[in-house]
Amino acid sequence: MSKQHVLIFGGTSGTGLGAAQTLAARGTPVTVAVRESSDTQPLKDSGVPTVLVDVFDPDSVRQVFAGGNYSAVIISLSGERGVERRADREGAMVIMDAARDSAVRRVLMVTAIGCGDSRVAVAPKVIEVLGEVLAAKQVAEEYLMAADLDATILRPGGLTNDPASGTAIKTSDQTVMGVANRADVGRLAVECLDDPATIGGIFHAIDPEIKWQAPLQRGDDSMHRKT
Numbered sequence: 533m534s535k536q537h538v539l540i541f542g543g544t545s546g547t548g549l550g551a552a553q554t555l556a557a558r559g560t561p562v563t564v565a566v567r568e569s570s571d572t573q574p575l576k577d578s579g580v581p582t583v584l585v586d587v588f589d590p591d592s593v594r595q596v597f598a599g600g601n602y603s604a605v606i607i608s609l610s611g612e613r614g615v616e617r618r619a620d621r622e623g624a625m626v627i628m629d630a631a632r633d634s635a636v637r638r639v640l641m642v643t644a645i646g647c648g649d650s651r652v653a654v655a656p657k658v659i660e661v662l663g664e665v666l667a668a669k670q671v672a673e674e675y676l677m678a679a680d681l682d683a684t685i686l687r688p689g690g691l692t693n694d695p696a697s698g699t700a701i702k703t704s705d706q707t708v709m710g711v712a713n714r715a716d717v718g719r720l721a722v723e724c725l726d727d728p729a730t731i732g733g734i735f736h737a738i739d740p741e742i743k744w745q746a747p748l749q750r751g752d753d754s755m756h757r758k759t
């Protein structure tokens with residue numbers, strides 16, 4: 533993949549940052565599209581260049597694509613709960629359109645276990661608390677899979693900020709639920725990009741060595757309650 537230049541949306545923290553750092557560490561050119569308010573220090577520390585974007589503005593996103601010779605895109609955007617316009621739905625769709633228009637065919641998107649067919653993998657409490665979030669991400673998933681793009685979807689379950697363990701795996705079994713460290717899921721995202729066999733596929737990202745369940749999966753919604 534040495535001739536690639538990867539453009540990441542949602543690369544300032546968590547999984548997207550993990551992917552950016554994985555690429556930078558092995559010498560693959562990578563640029564992260566950030567917003568005005570983003571904390572870019574972790575990217576600066578890792579030597580990863582940034583470009584400003586408004587993911588809701590098609591012209592802004594198109595300009596970013598036009599500004600580099602990109603070969604692949606990673607979308608690892610989150611959304612704000614309770615806010616109608618979501619970066620991981622509307623923003624992701626703007627990015628997919630711009631990728632297609634710029635002939636950047638390879639797109640990997642990080643969503644969540646619980647979308648689409650994987651609804652069976654999550655506990656009722658997950659649907660009760662995150663149902664709207666999962667529905668929004670599912671719209672983006674369906675848009676990507678219907679697009680004329682070389683698409684891969686990677687779905688984590690629970691995520692931690694612990695350091696990479698190196699033991700996380702991806703599986704095409706959409707009944708699997710689990711937890712993984714964001715740094716490891718970032719590494720798995722890059723592995724998917726590297727592997728053309730993942731095109732058209734949907735994978736769950738879990739770490740079999742992490743034995744505890746995500747709070748909502750075990751019915752604990754205390755972190756999601758309004759005080």
Ligand SMILES: NC(=O)c1ccc[n+]([C@@H]2O[C@H](COP(=O)([O-])OP(=O)(O)OC[C@H]3O[C@@H](n4cnc5c(N)ncnc54)[C@H](OP(=O)(O)O)[C@@H]3O)[C@@H](O)[C@H]2O)c1
Pocket residue numbers: 541542543544545546547548566567569570571587608609610611612619620623642643644645688689690691714
């Ligand atoms: N939290 C979980 O346990 C969990 C579980 C399963 C799946 N997921 C999903 O997995 C993916 C990665 O999650 P994560 O926790 O690793 O990510 P994260 O650390 O929350 O990072 C989210 C990224 O999205 C960017 N972003 C959000 N809104 C934006 C906007 N309006 N415009 C531009 N950028 C925006 C953030 O940029 P800024 O720095 O500018 O804010 C950040 O780079 C997300 O899709 C998430 O929903 C999360």
